Amino acid sequence: MARQRPDSPPLFEIVDRPDFSVESRAIARGQWPVAGLDEAGRGPLAGPVVAAAVVLDPARIPDGLDDSKRLTLAQREELFSTILATSLGVSMASVCAESIDSSNILKASLEAMRRALCGLPLAPKLALADGRDVPPGLPCPGEALVKGDRRSQSIAAASIVAKVMRDRMMTGCGLMDARYGFEVHMGYATVRHRTAITAHGAVARWHRISFAPFRVQGDEAMVADLEDASVF
Structure with missing residues (x-):
């Protein structure tokens, strides 16, 4: 038997769009x-x-x-x-x-x-x-x-x-270093990004070394040098 929908109003208003x-x-x-x-x-x-x-x-x-x-x-x-x-x-x-x-x-x-x-x-x-x-x-x-x-x-x-x-x-x-595809994934952990990290290591001062997979695999082995990387 199909379950009947309750005729009572919801306890909380469902917000769909922001307002003022x-x-x-x-x-x-x-x-x-x-x-x-x-x-x-x-x-x-x-x-x-x-x-x-x-x-x-x-x-x-x-x-x-x-x-x-x-x-x-x-x-x-x-x-x-x-x-x-x-x-x-x-x-x-x-x-x-x-x-x-x-x-x-x-x-x-x-x-x-x-x-x-x-x-x-x-x-x-x-x-x-x-x-x-x-x-x-x-x-x-x-x-x-x-x-x-x-x-x-x-x-x-x-x-x-x-x-x-x-x-x-x-x-x-991404324009400064084409190896990682930053302009496509914006730094998120996509397959492309993780593959590039495995191949090239992390970029000093760009990658978050406290995040996995860096802290799992070891900081020193993962960090690569990039001249003028401190753009932020």
């Missing part, structure tokens, strides 16, 4: 400007973690804002330009692979978000951070939103800016 409701409630409390914070690049084996802070203009919110992972490359690029053109403030910051190795990726991600917020041309009264953690050391109150890039348009805008900027940085790495 969290920001609107903050404005009603007198907390304006509101900045959205997000990062890109927590999972890759190479490259920096990049964060962005965005203060949207409530009167000029771009259409189509969403979690950057749910957008195509063309959509991200178009929205990136629109966000820069219409927002009240946009700032970006990164933490390099060496700094990630010296602490950990969570601390590095939160530090990148803090730096991005501090780089804004205006002082926010509230920061909305994607995830479970509020970056320490913010110059204003902060609120963490799990899946914030699918709930808050400000965070969604920050996710797009961070993703586009990081992809451009990794594309630059």
Whole structure:
């Protein structure tokens, strides 16, 4: 017998697209400007973690804002330009692979978000951070939103800016060293990337030596030299 669908409403609202409701409630409390914070690049084996802070203009919110992972490359690029053109403030910051190795990726991600917020041309009264953690050391109150890039348009805008900027940085790495295909996989652990690491070793100051497979196989044997590799 087929199972009947319950006629009671769901206990929790299913969020599909980000909106401006969290920001609107903050404005009603007198907390304006509101900045959205997000990062890109927590999972890759190479490259920096990049964060962005965005203060949207409530009167000029771009259409189509969403979690950057749910957008195509063309959509991200178009929205990136629109966000820069219409927002009240946009700032970006990164933490390099060496700094990630010296602490950990969570601390590095939160530090990148803090730096991005501090780089804004205006002082926010509230920061909305994607995830479970509020970056320490913010110059204003902060609120963490799990899946914030699918709930808050400000965070969604920050996710797009961070993703586009990081992809451009990794594309630059691919132009400097064609062996690894950074411009294709952006430093993630694809088969192509892992094969290149096995063949050529890791690039000093580009690869995250604290990540597997480097720490499994041994740092000294894996690290290759590359002149002028410290581009981050």
